[in-house]
Amino acid sequence: xxxxxxxxxxxxxxxxxxxxxxxxxxxxxxxxxxxxxxxxxxxxxxxxxxxxxxxxxxxxxxxxxxxxxxxxxx
Numbered sequence: 762x763x764x765x766x767x768x769x770x771x772x773x774x775x776x777x778x779x780x781x782x783x784x785x786x787x788x789x790x791x792x793x794x795x796x797x798x799x800x801x802x803x804x805x806x807x808x809x810x811x812x813x814x815x816x817x818x819x820x821x822x823x824x825x826x827x828x829x830x831x832x833x834x835x
Contacts, residue, residue: 762826762827762828762829763826763827763829764804764824764825764826764827765799765824765825765826765827766796766797766799766801766823766824767822767823767824767825768793768796768797768799768812768823769797769798769799771816771818771822771823772797772816775816777816779793779794779797782812782815782816785815786811786812786814786815787811788808788811788812792805792808796808796812804824809823809824
């Protein structure tokens, strides 16, 4: 099992750009990019709060637990 970040999926569904997220939340572009490309090693509670508030989602919508085998079966 592993945690995966669904920021790219959520932004696509809401037709938002990474630059819009950065501008609205004050989060650095490099940080948003790490979440967007699911390359985050540890999750910052402040960043998660800002993203959830801006996107109007719950943390469980943004971060999901997936079975690694499911990733290979697709």
